[in-house]
Amino acid sequence: MLEVTEKIKPCVRELRAYALTPERAAVKLNQNENPWDAPERIKQESLRRLQARSWSRYPDFVPASLHARLAEFAGWQPEGIIAGNGSNELIQALLMVTIGEGKRVLICEPTFALYRQIAIVLGGEVASVPLDAGLKYDVAAVREKMHTIEPDVTILCAPNNPTGCGIDAPELVSLLENTGGLVAVDEAYFEFAARTVAPLLERHKNLVVFRTFSKAMGLAALRVGYLMAAPEIARETAKAVLPYNLNAVSQTIAEVALELYESELLPQVTRIIAERQRLYAGLQTIEGLEAVRSEANFMVVRSRIKPCLVFEELLRRDILIRDVSGYPLLQDYFRVSVGTPGENDLLVTALQEIFA
Amino acid sequence: MLEVTEKIKPCVRELRAYALTPERAAVKLNQNENPWDAPERIKQESLRRLQARSWSRYPDFVPASLHARLAEFAGWQPEGIIAGNGSNELIQALLMVTIGEGKRVLICEPTFALYRQIAIVLGGEVASVPLDAGLKYDVAAVREKMHTIEPDVTILCAPNNPTGCGIDAPELVSLLENTGGLVAVDEAYFEFAARTVAPLLERHKNLVVFRTFSKAMGLAALRVGYLMAAPEIARETAKAVLPYNLNAVSQTIAEVALELYESELLPQVTRIIAERQRLYAGLQTIEGLEAVRSEANFMVVRSRIKPCLVFEELLRRDILIRDVSGYPLLQDYFRVSVGTPGENDLLVTALQEIFA
Numbered sequence: 001m002l003e004v005t006e007k008i009k010p011c012v013r014e015l016r017a018y019a020l021t022p023e024r025a026a027v028k029l030n031q032n033e034n035p036w037d038a039p040e041r042i043k044q045e046s047l048r049r050l051q052a053r054s055w056s057r058y059p060d061f062v063p064a065s066l067h068a069r070l071a072e073f074a075g076w077q078p079e080g081i082i083a084g085n086g087s088n089e090l091i092q093a094l095l096m097v098t099i100g101e102g103k104r105v106l107i108c109e110p111t112f113a114l115y116r117q118i119a120i121v122l123g124g125e126v127a128s129v130p131l132d133a134g135l136k137y138d139v140a141a142v143r144e145k146m147h148t149i150e151p152d153v154t155i156l157c158a159p160n161n162p163t164g165c166g167i168d169a170p171e172l173v174s175l176l177e178n179t180g181g182l183v184a185v186d187e188a189y190f191e192f193a194a195r196t197v198a199p200l201l202e203r204h205k206n207l208v209v210f211r212t213f214s215k216a217m218g219l220a221a222l223r224v225g226y227l228m229a230a231p232e233i234a235r236e237t238a239k240a241v242l243p244y245n246l247n248a249v250s251q252t253i254a255e256v257a258l259e260l261y262e263s264e265l266l267p268q269v270t271r272i273i274a275e276r277q278r279l280y281a282g283l284q285t286i287e288g289l290e291a292v293r294s295e296a297n298f299m300v301v302r303s304r305i306k307p308c309l310v311f312e313e314l315l316r317r318d319i320l321i322r323d324v325s326g327y328p329l330l331q332d333y334f335r336v337s338v339g340t341p342g343e344n345d346l347l348v349t350a351l352q353e354i355f356a
Numbered sequence: 357m358l359e360v361t362e363k364i365k366p367c368v369r370e371l372r373a374y375a376l377t378p379e380r381a382a383v384k385l386n387q388n389e390n391p392w393d394a395p396e397r398i399k400q401e402s403l404r405r406l407q408a409r410s411w412s413r414y415p416d417f418v419p420a421s422l423h424a425r426l427a428e429f430a431g432w433q434p435e436g437i438i439a440g441n442g443s444n445e446l447i448q449a450l451l452m453v454t455i456g457e458g459k460r461v462l463i464c465e466p467t468f469a470l471y472r473q474i475a476i477v478l479g480g481e482v483a484s485v486p487l488d489a490g491l492k493y494d495v496a497a498v499r500e501k502m503h504t505i506e507p508d509v510t511i512l513c514a515p516n517n518p519t520g521c522g523i524d525a526p527e528l529v530s531l532l533e534n535t536g537g538l539v540a541v542d543e544a545y546f547e548f549a550a551r552t553v554a555p556l557l558e559r560h561k562n563l564v565v566f567r568t569f570s571k572a573m574g575l576a577a578l579r580v581g582y583l584m585a586a587p588e589i590a591r592e593t594a595k596a597v598l599p600y601n602l603n604a605v606s607q608t609i610a611e612v613a614l615e616l617y618e619s620e621l622l623p624q625v626t627r628i629i630a631e632r633q634r635l636y637a638g639l640q641t642i643e644g645l646e647a648v649r650s651e652a653n654f655m656v657v658r659s660r661i662k663p664c665l666v667f668e669e670l671l672r673r674d675i676l677i678r679d680v681s682g683y684p685l686l687q688d689y690f691r692v693s694v695g696t697p698g699e700n701d702l703l704v705t706a707l708q709e710i711f712a
Binding site: 036060088222239 | 410418
């Protein structure tokens with residue numbers, strides 16, 4: 001008899017699972033989260049609305065009230081917006097409606113591992129352009145590769161996870177105009193860069209932008225993300241988005257967060273940006289470390305000591321970071337999220353000890 | 357210049373979106389929900405745990421504590437369980453790792469529309485066997501079709517939405533042993549049938565079972581479902597499940613619901629089963645209606661008056677049902693969920709008026 005896994009597609013069987021060993025520590029700087037809990041006003045108002053709602057009834061088929069608030073927040077038309085169970089779900093949906101056997105996805109590496117993973121599960125081919133020596137986007141090389149392989153979808157993360165590099169609007173336009181395919185820009189961290197490519201949506205119908213509530217919005221536990229695109233692209237992508245994909249609780253809390261963004265969350269973002277600068281300066285004083293400037297709420301750091309050893313030493317001191325040495329180009333690097341001022345001080349002090 | 361939707365796969369472009377017109381009514385019998393809100397003890401304990409948790413931190417990479425509770429609840433090994441954002445997400449994941457161009461999915465119709473939708477988005481071919489004249493599974497015809505087309509995945513919904521028919525274990529075994537493919541059984545409504553095919557998992561490694569918290573568990577707003585399968589199938593399917601797919605709130609509430617199932621939810625299930633019998637009897641007294649016996653918390657009803665007119669007349673009386681006349685074989689039918697005793701009385705009285 002055949003093995004039962006024979007029925008699994010070979011492209012899946014050959015794939016290594018995307019996994020993260022669960023580690024715990026008092027200072028958690030490994031997942032680029034907002035280091036502060038959601039503000040009390042957001043929690044209280046959310047819990048009040050939740051208590052009042054029936055839990056046994058389905059959420060809205062399409063979360064129209066959230067779409068309307070997102071449209072206002074992001075300055076894009078509601079017909080071109082889809083909210084989902086984290087931006088990952090929407091990246092997957094876009095690839096489901098575009099990618100299959102014989103289809104090509106172009107990415108730049110190192111980047112967020114999930115783009116490659118999803119494309120391969122769907123039977124697509126993945127081509128990759130390395131970042132340049134400064135760990136920035138090599139836009140000329142991407143344009144060149146677009147000519148060679150004619151990708152159906154190109155995915156850029158800006159600011160890029162894990163390197164923190166962004167992309168300038170004119171360069172992105174040169175890519176949008178250089179391809180017959182779609183260009184997806186994952187803006188999970190755009191609030192920390194204080195810039196966005198969203199204004200390009202108006203003129204470039206092959207641009208798709210992804211955003212999340214898991215970083216600046218402080219709601220990683222809730223899993224909310226959204227997609228912005230031309231309405232005709234949103235309409236087709238929606239066919240791969242499952243009905244009731246966004247639970248009613250997360251929808252409600254996301255609405256509250258948007259209502260209170262200016263007063264409650266924007267001040268946190270401002271503090272994180274200031275802390276990023278302070279953390280960068282602190283790390284640069286340590287001999288054996290070379291931090292890389294970042295537009296996000298994290299940065300990669302080149303280390304004289306093997307990243308896996310730094311990881312272990314920090315974990316012994318109850319600080320959790322991310323060893324990214326398995327990523328292309330990053331064999332000598334680890335990644336740290338920007339924490340609270342106190343957490344960043346603890347990190348710098350611990351690294352001073354380790355590198356003394 | 358090419359239309360931007362040229363980059364969308366033709367199988368998707370040709371697909372009509374799965375949609376539901378949002379209608380509201382005081383008596384909502386159109387989505388097979390538990391008619392009672394989640395019990396107050398479940399709500400209070402859930403809100404207490406939520407308040408205590410940080411919302412800015414990611415949920416568990418794998419919701420191990422929920423998997424452990426599900427394993428105990430369902431009598432299956434945790435390594436063979438995946439919890440997700442509704443069972444739909446897990447059905448999609450199973451099809452993502454098995455279906456692509458040239459792959460075949462076998463379903464019986466009428467059934468839940470999403471199986472066909474997902475298979476087609478993934479580029480698969482869908483073959484369908486009609487239910488028999490009594491709206492029951494025609495198992496001999498399914499076996500026959502299995503020989504002809506050799507499906508990679510066969511999907512059965514038991515009890516079936518929208519007809520309420522179940523499948524006997526010996527018949528399911530005859531299918532499991534008759535195919536080289538996987539057989540997925542969607543048990544969204546199994547609690548109301550008081551029977552399950554889960555004990556067959558032990559001997560039949562090609563069986564995959566899906567369940568949900570949206571029906572008997574009274575948590576449709578929260579979107580929680582789970583898959584049970586041989587550990588090797590679960591491991592491969594997990595490669596198409598996005599990290600952090602289940603938000604922390606829904607995970608927490610699902611755990612509370614499992615802890616309090618016997619005392620808080622099982623009595624609701626018992627009442628719904630009793631109400632199903634009472635509603636069936638009430639409908640049978642109305643000339644021009646012929647209700648179909650169901651193992652679920654809903655039933656289809658054959659109607660002398662056009663289903664769309666019955667729908668309109670009931671909506672005028674603030675009662676929402678589902679017009680299923682667009683489904684194969686069901687041109688003369690509507691579907692009603694079993695509501696609270698009061699809601700069922702209102703429905704029967706309204707139908708008596710309409711058919712008087």
